[in-house]
Amino acid sequence: MEEVKLLGYWASPFYVRVKIALKLKGIQYEYMEEDVLNKSPTLLKYNPIHKKIPVLLHNGKPIVESLVILEYIDETWKDDTPLLPKDPYQRAMARFWTKFIDEKCYPEIRKLCYVSNNEVKVNAMGELLQLLKLLENELIKDNNNNFFGGYIEIVSILITYWLGVIQEALEVDILKKEDFPNICAWADKSIGCSFIKENLPRREKLLAHYKNCTKPLFRGASRI
Ligand SMILES: N[C@@H](CCC(=O)N[C@@H](CS)C(=O)NCC(=O)O)C(=O)O
Known part of the structure; x- marks a missing residue:
């Protein structure tokens, strides 16, 4: 059983990118809203370098930076509609x-x-x-x-x-x-x-x- 969690902030375009990609691939996930002015210990634990959302947690492993996350999603959940072009x-x-x-x-x-x-x-x-x-x-x-x-x-x-x-x-x-x-x-x-x-x-x-x-x-x- 896959466990997917997403730390985000509703007004962030970087978080919404990941939300769109997960929806597009039909991946169920648990959403955790962050207060970017008062960061949670979970955010600081999983993104100690940038301390920013979004953070994707896949079976406990963190992936950060929205562009990196989008590529990770595309490579992990391969289907008929890849996000990135094939060529x-x-x-x-x-x-x-x-x-x-x-x-x-x-x-x-x-x-x-x-x-x-x-x-x-x-x-x-x-x-x-x-x-x-x-x-x-x-x-x-x-x-x-x-x-x-x-x-x-x-x-x-x-x-x-x-x-x-x-x-x-x-x-x-x-x-x-x-x-x-x-x-x-x-x-x-x-x-x-x-x-x-x-x-x-x-x-x-x-x-x-x-x-x-x-x-x-x-x-x-x-x-x-
Ligand atoms: N390059 C990052 C940018 C992420 C970003 O700037 N996130 C903002 C929210 S829009 C954030 O967490 N800000 C908290 C801070 O800068 O302390 C990405 O693509 O994920």
């Missing part, structure tokens, strides 16, 4: 673009949310717009606008769902349809997929959360 080049591209989202885009999104210095926020926004342009151009190259299949769509909820909510909380327009038509069309399509849609936190609840923990960017100043 080695496509797999490499999927890994490249997911790293791009987490290592290049996410730090700028974090600054936009949590740094209080407005100049840093404005620079982060400029940087993020340039990064999104690269993603936009990559999507243009893809004829069917399918991008890479399930894995990248799951990882990209940070852009396709969270960023839309965050920009509303910050009262700025980042993902404008006229500037990023491909990202916006791709976002509508991937967020519309039932296996993703059904597992996302409610938009109003997430928006209230970000309004509560972020400060509007240009209040009192002219908007960009």
Whole structure:
């Protein structure tokens, strides 16, 4: 009998990635909600290095970092619908673009949310717009606008769902349809997929959360 547990936090895109993958593979698991401001001994025991959720516990063994967890799930519960593409080049591209989202885009999104210095926020926004342009151009190259299949769509909820909510909380327009038509069309399509849609936190609840923990960017100043 397999024992699968997941430590998460409802508003975290990193946790929701894992939740989607487990649901997609039909894996039963026990969910343990963490308070990220007051971490449990269980979280600190199983992720002593990063001290972050998500943590997947499979028969008592911890796996951390959402991208690592997604690959672990894909390799452990093999079925007809692999998350990662089969073709080695496509797999490499999927890994490249997911790293791009987490290592290049996410730090700028974090600054936009949590740094209080407005100049840093404005620079982060400029940087993020340039990064999104690269993603936009990559999507243009893809004829069917399918991008890479399930894995990248799951990882990209940070852009396709969270960023839309965050920009509303910050009262700025980042993902404008006229500037990023491909990202916006791709976002509508991937967020519309039932296996993703059904597992996302409610938009109003997430928006209230970000309004509560972020400060509007240009209040009192002219908007960009
Ligand atoms: N690179 C990590 C990021 C995970 C992450 O940032 N988790 C946040 C919640 S959104 C967390 O646990 N934060 C607690 C902290 O930073 O102390 C992943 O992909 O799993």
